[in-house]
Amino acid sequence: MTTTKDTYIVQEGAVLDRREFFTKLGLGSLGVAAAGTLAFYYQYLSPNVLFEPSPIVNAGAIDRYPLGSVTLDVNSAIYLVHIARGYFSLSAICTHLGCMTAWKPELNMIACPCHGSRFNREGQKLAGPAPRPLPWLKTWLSDEGELMVDRSITIPQFQFLRV
Numbered sequence: 001m002t003t004t005k006d007t008y009i010v011q012e013g014a015v016l017d018r019r020e021f022f023t024k025l026g027l028g029s030l031g032v033a034a035a036g037t038l039a040f041y042y043q044y045l046s047p048n049v050l051f052e053p054s055p056i057v058n059a060g061a062i063d064r065y066p067l068g069s070v071t072l073d074v075n076s077a078i079y080l081v082h083i084a085r086g087y088f089s090l091s092a093i094c095t096h097l098g099c100m101t102a103w104k105p106e107l108n109m110i111a112c113p114c115h116g117s118r119f120n121r122e123g124q125k126l127a128g129p130a131p132r133p134l135p136w137l138k139t140w141l142s143d144e145g146e147l148m149v150d151r152s153i154t155i156p157q158f159q160f161l162r163v
């Protein structure tokens with residue numbers, strides 16, 4: 001098949017002249033631009049919601065925490081502590097720059113691995129750059145006898161849960 005200067009062959013058996021070719025090319029470009037615009041507006045108009053886990057933690061049966069224990073729940077970043085005065089929970093997040101602390105039973109203290117802050121088991125600062133003690137968290141006993149902690153509510157220090 002021969003072609004003139006202004007004729008384009010798109011596929012075998014179909015011949016487009018220059019005007020048809022550029023019309024279809026333009027319409028295709030507009031379609032791509034319209035699809036991109038629709039995708040942008042769909043994303044813009046969709047609710048921007050974060051699905052965060054509940055701040056309330058069920059720490060399980062109270063007898064899991066014997067007298068003298070300091071238990072770190074890594075998933076919730078809280079300590080559950082049982083001393084003679086009662087139960088309480090602490091945030092395990094260092095008040096300096098937010099590192100996860102760790103209980104060191106051999107030193108009888110909570111230590112931050114990042115910059116060396118140290119806290120006693122009541123969360124009071126012993127050493128290091130941390131500006132505040134570890135926050136105490138609202139702790140209560142459920143009707144089923146399980147320790148519950150609300151990580152979103154801090155309470156004054158030394159408010160023990162007595163059972």
Ligand code: FES
Nearest residue numbers: 094096097112115
């Ligand atoms: S983050 Fe804990 S001491 Fe810096």
